[in-house]
Each structure stands twice: as structure tokens, then as C-alpha cells.
Amino acid sequence: MIQIQNLHHRYPDGTYALRGIDLHVSKGEFLLICGPNGSGKTTLLRMMSGLLKPSDGSILINGFDSIKDSLKVRQIVGMVFQDPDSQIVGETVKEDVAFGPENLGLSLKEINERVDLAIEKMGLQGLSEKPCYLLSGGEKRRLAIAGVMAMKPDVILFDEPFSHLDYPGIQEALKYMTRLHQEGHTLIVTTHDVEKVIAHIDRMAIIQKGEIQAFGHPEHLVKELPRFGVRPPCYVLLGGEKISWLE
Amino acid sequence: MARIALHYLPGNSLLHRWDGRCKFFGLLMITATLIQTNISLFIFDSLLLVALFILSRFPIKELLRELKFWATFLFILFLFQVLFTPGTRFISSHWLPVTKEGLLLGGLTCWRLGLILGYAVLFTAVTRPRELRDALIWILKPIPFLPERRIGLMVSLTLRFFSRTLDQVEEVSLANKARLGDRKKNPIRKAKFLVLPILRRSILEAEEVTFALAARGYRDDLSIHFSKIPMGHLMPLFLLGGVLLTIWWIQYR
Numbered sequence: 001m002i003q004i005q006n007l008h009h010r011y012p013d014g015t016y017a018l019r020g021i022d023l024h025v026s027k028g029e030f031l032l033i034c035g036p037n038g039s040g041k042t043t044l045l046r047m048m049s050g051l052l053k054p055s056d057g058s059i060l061i062n063g064f065d066s067i068k069d070s071l072k073v074r075q076i077v078g079m080v081f082q083d084p085d086s087q088i089v090g091e092t093v094k095e096d097v098a099f100g101p102e103n104l105g106l107s108l109k110e111i112n113e114r115v116d117l118a119i120e121k122m123g124l125q126g127l128s129e130k131p132c133y134l135l136s137g138g139e140k141r142r143l144a145i146a147g148v149m150a151m152k153p154d155v156i157l158f159d160e161p162f163s164h165l166d167y168p169g170i171q172e173a174l175k176y177m178t179r180l181h182q183e184g185h186t187l188i189v190t191t192h193d194v195e196k197v198i199a200h201i202d203r204m205a206i207i208q209k210g211e212i213q214a215f216g217h218p219e220h221l222v223k224e225l226p227r228f229g230v231r232p233p234c235y236v237l238l239g240g241e242k243i244s245w246l247e
Numbered sequence: 248m249a250r251i252a253l254h255y256l257p258g259n260s261l262l263h264r265w266d267g268r269c270k271f272f273g274l275l276m277i278t279a280t281l282i283q284t285n286i287s288l289f290i291f292d293s294l295l296l297v298a299l300f301i302l303s304r305f306p307i308k309e310l311l312r313e314l315k316f317w318a319t320f321l322f323i324l325f326l327f328q329v330l331f332t333p334g335t336r337f338i339s340s341h342w343l344p345v346t347k348e349g350l351l352l353g354g355l356t357c358w359r360l361g362l363i364l365g366y367a368v369l370f371t372a373v374t375r376p377r378e379l380r381d382a383l384i385w386i387l388k389p390i391p392f393l394p395e396r397r398i399g400l401m402v403s404l405t406l407r408f409f410s411r412t413l414d415q416v417e418e419v420s421l422a423n424k425a426r427l428g429d430r431k432k433n434p435i436r437k438a439k440f441l442v443l444p445i446l447r448r449s450i451l452e453a454e455e456v457t458f459a460l461a462a463r464g465y466r467d468d469l470s471i472h473f474s475k476i477p478m479g480h481l482m483p484l485f486l487l488g489g490v491l492l493t494i495w496w497i498q499y500r
Contacts (some may be wrong), residue, residue: 012251012309051421071427079425085448086415087422089440099440103427133447147426 001027001186002048002155007057009043009210017043018210021057025188027154030181032197032218033190035207036229041190042082044207045157048188049079061155075104078153082160084140093119093135093143094128100151118150122176138169145176155186162196170196174245194225195233199244206230251306252313253410256372262303266480267378268385273487274370280491281359287494289358296365303373310368317364321357328353371410376403385473396467404456408449415445 007021017040025031033041046052048059050066050073059066066073078100081087090096097118101111119128122142127135135143141161148156158177162170178200181187189197194204204221206214208228214221225232235242257263262270277295280288300307334348380403387395419441423429428440 012306012313013256014306046421049425051424071430074425074427081418081422081425083418085444086418087425089419089423089428089444091443099428100426103430105430133451151426 001025001029001062002188003058003060004048005058007044007047007059008055009040009047009052010055016210018047018054021207021210021212023205023212023215025186028181028184028186030187030200030202031189032194032201032204033188033207034192034194034204034225034230035190036192039207039229040210041207042159045079045159045188045190048155049077049157050074051079075151076153077155077157078148078151079157080141080144080148080159080161082163084137084144087144087147088132088140090132092129092131093124093146096132096143097146097150100147104151114150114152118146121149121179122146123172136169137164138166138172141165141169141173142176145173149180153185155188156180158187158189160191161189162191162193171245174200178246192230194222194230196245198222198233199242199246251309251372252368253371253413255375256305258304258373260303260373262299262369262373265373265483266476267374267382268476269480269484270370270374271379271382271386272484274366276484276487276491277366278363280495281362284355285495285498287498288491289355289362291490291494292362292366293358296362296369299369300365303369305369305372314364317361321360324360325353325357328356371406376407379403379406381471381473384471394467396471400465400467408453411452412445412449415448416441419444419448 002023002025004021004023007018008016009018010016021044033044035041043052047054047066048061050061050070053067061073061076064072064076088096090099094115097115098111101114106114119125122145124139124142124146127139132140132143145156161173161177165173174196177187177189177197181200189201191197198204198218201218203216204218205212206221206225206228213228214224222232222236225236233242277292280292329345329349332346332349332352334346336346337343380399383399383402384395387393387398420428423440428437431437
């Protein structure tokens with residue numbers, strides 16, 4: 001589904017953001033990309049969604065090149081930004097969710113159906129006419145996910161989805177993410193806080209200084225996390241069973 | 248950091264180390280030459296700008312990639328001047344609605360604006376906002392009844408906000424693009440979904456900064472100690488002033 005080969009990226013000031021990334025993500029997979037701040041997680045996600053052009057290397061999504069077929073890639077891949085305020089552009093909840101489907105050139109009927117479904121799925125029914133700037137942090141995050149879901153992408157990228165959220169907010173976001181995974185979406189989540197999502201992922205990649213340092217099943221990698229500047233989950237530190245934040 | 252234009256870029260070049268007050272006066276001198284229509288001064292300013300960019304070790308190639316928007320803006324401005332300035336048309340191509348005066352005026356306007364932009368980028372790249380604030384306070388201090396600290400802070404914050412707003416434009420544009428916002432060509436719709444969110448964020452951020460300043464006990468009645476400007480830092484200023492005056496004198500004698 002997603003094939004990344006020898007990906008490099010350099011910022012205008014000369015800093016290397018990514019160095020030789022190779023990654024393969026299968027359809028329906030739930031992948032966690034973790035690493036410390038400034039390790040290149042956000043840059044990698046933005047390249048996967050066809051928003052940034054790599055300095056070198058390639059990304060294929062369902063066979064489409066992320067640069068040459070950027071438009072097609074952006075239809076397949078939806079991205080939830082780290083700061084929901086960057087993403088929310090509508091005046092009201094409903095208007096914001098409709099922004100993506102309108103850009104797809106759908107009929108009004110189809111747009112309304114998609115908007116209603118996304119609003120319902122994200123539990124925003126009572127808020128559809130509410131001004132976006134009056135929403136709470138958790139509601140804004142749900143709205144950002146709804147805006148992406150309304151475009152019906154196959155792949156959804158989440159950039160630090162738990163930042164600035166309280167406990168119920170994290171649970172809500174996680175609940176919707178696991179539901180999307182169960183529905184067959186391919187999910188890729190970046191975070192430095194693996195605790196919250198570790199119980200639900202299929203595989204994980206550890207990124208540091210723009211390089212993939214380790215890739216595989218979470219059980220095999222969790223003990224390695226401190227070596228790469230990432231705090232391991234509590235169950236590893238204290239010993240015991242894996243615990244979901246939804247329980 | 249994705250954008251470098253109008254951001255401070257840390258470095259150890261001669262320009263970075265040059266006293267902020269001297270940099271500010273140097274910029275004022277250059278600005279004074281840009282409000283004239285003296286071609287010799289324009290040529291000197293352009294050569295000096297290139298030399299200073301090299302001296303500051305600024306990543307010029309990366310900057311050029313970022314200036315697409317400004318280049319488009321300048322080109323549109325040029326077209327307007329060329330097409331709508333009355334004057335003498337070219338004999339060889341009389342059918343073209345282009346005048347000699349329009350071509351000259353358009354060229355000069357774009358050259359001037361390009362130089363202003365170039366010097367603004369260079370100045371912000373080698374001057375910390377704090378240096379600029381201190382330079383302003385130092386300059387305004389002798390003038391009675393002026394709240395120099397407040398003015399200095401406001402100017403440095405404005406500069407910071409301008410740069411932050413450009414960053415926000417980039418971030419919101421990317422988020423728009425991720426939801427295929429670039430597919431719709433309607434400029435009013437585009438403006439609505441870009442300008443309104445940015446405006447709202449900017450206002451909220453300004454409010455946050457006000458609270459943050461208050462929370463950290465900002466006072467504008469404290470005195471600041473300024474060190475004496477070393478002679479070595481003043482020399483380039485004298486040199487620049489001398490060269491500009493010489494060019495001006497040769498042109499108008």
C-alpha cells in the first residue's frame with residue numbers, strides 16, 4: 001500500500017530532516033512512528049500525504065507517486081494535523097467538515113450525506129452549527145478527524161494526536177482511531193508518547209535524527225525505546241500486562 | 248523550520264556580530280537612497296546587497312525558492328505599470344499597448360521593491376529581535392515624552408508577528424491543501440478559508456502574548472544599560488555614508 005524508498009529531506013537552513021528512510025506499510029495496518037522531538041516524524045507524514053517534496057527518494061501510495069500524482073495521493077491519504085487550529089477553516093462545525101467533500105467536487109446531496117455521517121461518527125451531532133473557535137480541545141480534535149473522514153480516505157495520518165488533550169480527550173481520540181482501524185482504514189500515528197497507543201498498534205517504527213532506527217512488532221521493540229530517547233510504556237517499566245487506555 | 252525569509256538565522260558572520268544600532272543606521276541610510284530615482288545608487292545598493300548576502304552566509308538558493316509569491320506580485324505590478332502608464336509607444340511595435348515611460352517606471356518600481364524586500368530579509372536574518380528593540384530604545388531615548396521601551400517592544404513584536412503570520416499562512420495553506428483546498432479556483436472562497444482562520448489565530452496569539460508579558464511581570468519603567476559602540480563598528484557606517492554621498496555628488500554636481 002505505502003512504499004517508501006531511500007527518502008531524504010533537507011531543510012532550507014541545511015539541516016537534514018530525513019536520511020534514507022525505507023518503509024513499507026500494508027493495507028489495513030495500524031503503524032506507530034515514534035521518536036523524540038525533532039526526529040523528523042512530522043516531515044515524514046507530510047511527505048506521505050503529498051504535501052512536501054522530498055530532496056531525494058520516492059513514496060508510492062497504492063502505486064501513485066506522492067509528487068507526480070500529488071492530487072490523487074491527497075484523495076487517498078487524509079492527514080490530521082498536530083494543531084487542530086491549523087486545520088479548522090470553517091466558521092461552523094458543519095461548514096468545516098464540508099470543506100473537504102466540496103473540494104472533491106461532489107454533489108450537494110453526497111456532501112450533506114458525508115458531512116452528516118462524519119459528524120455522527122465523531123459524536124459532534126449537537127455541535128454542527130456551533131462556531132469552531134468555541135469548541136474545546138477534544139472537540140476540535142474530533143472535528144479535525146471528522147473533516148478528514150468526510151473525504152473517505154483509505155489511509156489516515158495522525159500527527160501527535162494526543163497533544164494538549166486531557167484524559168477523556170485522549171480516550172475519545174483513541175476510541176475513534178481504533179474504530180477507523182476496525183473499519184479497514186490504514187492508520188499511521190506519530191507520537192513521542194507511545195503509552196497511549198501501544199496496546200492497539202500492529203507495528204512500530206522508531207525514528208531518530210531522521211533515520212529509522214528500528215522497525216517491527218511492538219513487543220520486540222518496547223524495551224529498546226529509551227536508547228532512542230523515547231519513554232517506554234508503564235507496563236514495561238513496572239512489569240506486567242499491556243494495558244489499553246480505553247479500559 | 249520550513250521558511251527562512253524574514254526569520255532570524257543564527258550565525259557568526261561579520262554582519263551577525265555587527266552592533267545592532269549600527270545595522271539599524273546602515274539600513275536607514277540605504278532606505279534613504281531607495282526613495283530616490285537615482286540609477287547609480289540603485290546599482291550600488293544592488294551590488295552591496297549581493298555582497299552582504301554572501302558575507303552573511305545566507306542560503307540564497309533556498310531563499311530564491313521561497314520568493315515565488317513576491318516574484319509574481321512584482322511581475323503583476325510591472326505589467327500594470329507597463330500597460331497603464333501614458334507616454335510614447337514603441338515605433339517598431341505600435342500595436343503593443345506598451346510605453347517607454349511605463350517600461351521605465353515599471354522596471355524602477357519593481358527594482359526598488361525588490362531591494363526593499365532583499366534588505367528586509369537580510370536585516371531580519373542577521374539581527375535578533377532583541378537587538379532591534381534595544382537599538383530603537385537607544386535611538387528614541389534622548390527624545391522627551393516618548394515611551395521608548397514600549398515603542399521598541401511593539402516594533403520588535405510586530406516584526407515577530409509578521410514572520411509568525413507568514414508561518415501560519417504556510418501551515419494553514421498546507422492543511423487546506425491536504426483537504427484538496429487548492430482544487431477550487433474561486434478566489435473569494437479561497438480567501439475565506441485562508442484569511443479568516445489566519446486572522447483569528449493572529450488575534451488570539453496577540454492576546455496570548457499580552458497575557459504572557461503581563462504574567463512575566465513586564466515593566467517599561469526599568470532602565471537599560473547600553474554599552475558604547477566600538478569604533479570598529481562605526482567605521483563601516485562612515486564608509487557607507489561616504490560612498491553614498493560620493494555617488495550622489497557625482498550624479499548631481
